[in-house]
Amino acid sequence: MNRIIHNPILRGMYPDPSICRVGNKYYLAHSTFVYVPGVPIFESEDLITWKQIGNILERESQLDLEEMEVSSGIFAPTLRYHKGTYYMITTNAGRGGNFYVTAKAPQGPWSDPVFLKDAEGIDPSLYFEGDKCFYIGQRFKKDAKYYGDCEIWIQELDLEQGRLVGETHALWDGAAKNAIWPEGPHLYKKDNWYYLMIAEGGTAHEHSVSVARSHDIFGPYESCKNNPVFTHRHLGEKYPIQNIGHADLVEMEDGSWYAVMLGTRMLNGKSALGRETFLVPVIWENDWPVFYSGEGKVPVLDSTFSKRREKTVCWEETLDLSCVMLRKHLSTERYHIEDGRLHLGCGKDALSGTGNPSYIGVRVEEYDFSLGTTMEFTPKVGEEAGLVYFYNAENYLTLSVSRENKGLTRKIVKVEKGKEITLFCEECKQEAFGLRIEGKQGKMSCFLNEQCLVEQVSLDTMTTEEAGGFVGCTMGVFAVTAQGESDTQAVFESLQIAYS
Numbered sequence: 001m002n003r004i005i006h007n008p009i010l011r012g013m014y015p016d017p018s019i020c021r022v023g024n025k026y027y028l029a030h031s032t033f034v035y036v037p038g039v040p041i042f043e044s045e046d047l048i049t050w051k052q053i054g055n056i057l058e059r060e061s062q063l064d065l066e067e068m069e070v071s072s073g074i075f076a077p078t079l080r081y082h083k084g085t086y087y088m089i090t091t092n093a094g095r096g097g098n099f100y101v102t103a104k105a106p107q108g109p110w111s112d113p114v115f116l117k118d119a120e121g122i123d124p125s126l127y128f129e130g131d132k133c134f135y136i137g138q139r140f141k142k143d144a145k146y147y148g149d150c151e152i153w154i155q156e157l158d159l160e161q162g163r164l165v166g167e168t169h170a171l172w173d174g175a176a177k178n179a180i181w182p183e184g185p186h187l188y189k190k191d192n193w194y195y196l197m198i199a200e201g202g203t204a205h206e207h208s209v210s211v212a213r214s215h216d217i218f219g220p221y222e223s224c225k226n227n228p229v230f231t232h233r234h235l236g237e238k239y240p241i242q243n244i245g246h247a248d249l250v251e252m253e254d255g256s257w258y259a260v261m262l263g264t265r266m267l268n269g270k271s272a273l274g275r276e277t278f279l280v281p282v283i284w285e286n287d288w289p290v291f292y293s294g295e296g297k298v299p300v301l302d303s304t305f306s307k308r309r310e311k312t313v314c315w316e317e318t319l320d321l322s323c324v325m326l327r328k329h330l331s332t333e334r335y336h337i338e339d340g341r342l343h344l345g346c347g348k349d350a351l352s353g354t355g356n357p358s359y360i361g362v363r364v365e366e367y368d369f370s371l372g373t374t375m376e377f378t379p380k381v382g383e384e385a386g387l388v389y390f391y392n393a394e395n396y397l398t399l400s401v402s403r404e405n406k407g408l409t410r411k412i413v414k415v416e417k418g419k420e421i422t423l424f425c426e427e428c429k430q431e432a433f434g435l436r437i438e439g440k441q442g443k444m445s446c447f448l449n450e451q452c453l454v455e456q457v458s459l460d461t462m463t464t465e466e467a468g469g470f471v472g473c474t475m476g477v478f479a480v481t482a483q484g485e486s487d488t489q490a491v492f493e494s495l496q497i498a499y500s
Helices: none
Strands: 018-022 025-029 038-044 051-057 078-082 085-093 097-103 125-129 132-140 150-158 163-172 183-190 193-200 208-214 241-251 257-265 276-285 288-291 309-313 325-327 335-338 341-345 358-363 369-376 383-392 395-404 407-416 419-428 432-440 443-448 451-458 474-481 489-492 495-499
Touching (some): 025 078, 132 183, 183 241, 241 276, 341 358, 358 383, 369 474, 383 432, 395 432, 419 451
Antiparallel strands (some): 025 038, 085 097, 132 150, 193 208, 369 432, 369 495, 443 451
């Protein structure tokens, strides 16, 4: 079946995609790091149009992220289905390690985590054969010679007991000599071959997809002579789509195959959007997968598809946790919805910490954007609320109103590599505000009541290349206090978002 694919199929921070088919429907899951809710799940009938149907990790009992920095938390998930049950297995980095949850329907409810005590490493995957379930993981070699000297391993998983049993087997350590970071393993079976597909080379410019095969699930595995079977590292750093890798395969009902994978759209050599989800067709030749035959790369994006898009984030529709991003677990005592407006309480922690600031945001989907809202706010001394464009605790920008001493102050603050820079600060009198930020090709302008306060502020430090980590930028509303607990609330209308 021919498909017109407008990549990326999911825009903004949707990294480490994992896909499975159940009947005529397809499901996608993604990493979320310290954002709550965790691991969004999407549904499609054609691989092209995707609708979010929920989040797999919604409850605090499923998701302990206290005191973690932004790029920690929930790493690469794998989503699978077997005999009436959906499985999602992933890593909570720094808080318990590898675990899985289950559900009878993809939209949930999903179970509490089952942590696997002896499952070292990250990026776990599951493979089902008959009545057996196998755990496929990544770990450092016992005699590792360098950082990233890892191997892929397998062990049977007893689902009734919720623990690994039997002998462990090392399967493969990657295609390259002295391969770095073989990870993200997925195991498939086709025509009496077991195929082990992994990511290799790290998740930046050298990222790639490699494949090995065996007639025995425990190996030995033969590396494909064409490895890496898919990558963009040979295209040079100026190619507009970078970091391609971490793929997962799916077979359609008609017998055709596709792969989802992460990639990054660059702007002037930097990425603010994070790793997004891309789709390419796959064929099989000589019992090996060939990614996008005749092309060998994700094509440059069709510019006609990036036409202006507008959407409204209505609080009553989104605080059901289906598509809003909450920075850590935001207690319902800190917000409520009344007459379609969000009442957001001032949190005791600032955005620049690892605590629990009051921040509700959405993923940034394009480099050219506009985010606006209306806010009513009567702060006490030391309280502040407004809009925020956020990469991590050391790199973000706020357009806000606060009370310092007796008067109200409107201000714009850029935090750059942990250093706070005040770009604008002026007293004001009104307590109802129209707030808007506009991004254009890596620079931002800020408006309050339609007056431009600053323009062309560089956002270069709010990128992976400058700030490090694995996330992309988000943007939304926040309310904080420097005075401990507070009963003050900022009241926000819906978010008006436009992309062009």
